[in-house]
Amino acid sequence: MIKRPMPPEDMPMFVAAPEIYEWLHDTIFNPDHAWYNADHEHVFDYQVNELAFMWAHSGFDKAGKRVIGQCEKPMFMAGGWKRERQIMWFEDMLGEVPDMLITLDAQYCRECSYSDFAALVEHELYHIVHKLDNYGAPSFRSDGKPRLDLVSHDVxxxxxxxxxxxxxxxxxxxxxxxxxxxxxxxxx
Incomplete structure (x- = not known):
């Protein structure tokens, strides 16, 4: 079995986790692996700086539930210096602003089973879909990669x-x- 990524024991509030991206390409994104899942093919060609992962020191509570993973499309709702500070934070932490960012609770991931970890990562990946254009056809970027969008849960x-x-x-x-x-x- 391929060793799964583990968060560092002693870490700051957030830390980049490119090892999760590498693990995905060895397992779930790998057509030769038993866990391969073609459902995520729209992100297979995205690079580590475009589909980024981070460990968070811990989860947080939202609407009465514990959040242990979050997928987001980084957006900046500010201008001027405030926007530039936010961009600088991503560049310092990840090298650049990613198209999609998945953040995982390091405490949970240290303690959970391998299958629970894989399920959490895939849960967050299922939030990322191939964006459709105004006519309902798949939309692509100028470099040929699928445009990505976020969706809510199936249920x-x-x-x-x-x-x-x-x-x-x-x-x-x-x-x-x-x-x-x-x-x-x-x-x-």
């Missing part, structure tokens, strides 16, 4: 609503998938 519903009223199509699909054997069984 977003409260347990109480499903318990009381039943699930919509997305919830029902998730239920069907849950009742099947998983495609991957990773030994920890």
């Amino acid at each position: 977003e519903e409260f347990n109480g609503v499903v318990r009381r009223y039943g699930g919509d199509e997305a919830v029902m699909k998730m239920t069907d998938l849950q009742n099947q054997e998983p495609e991957l069984k990773i030994d920890d």
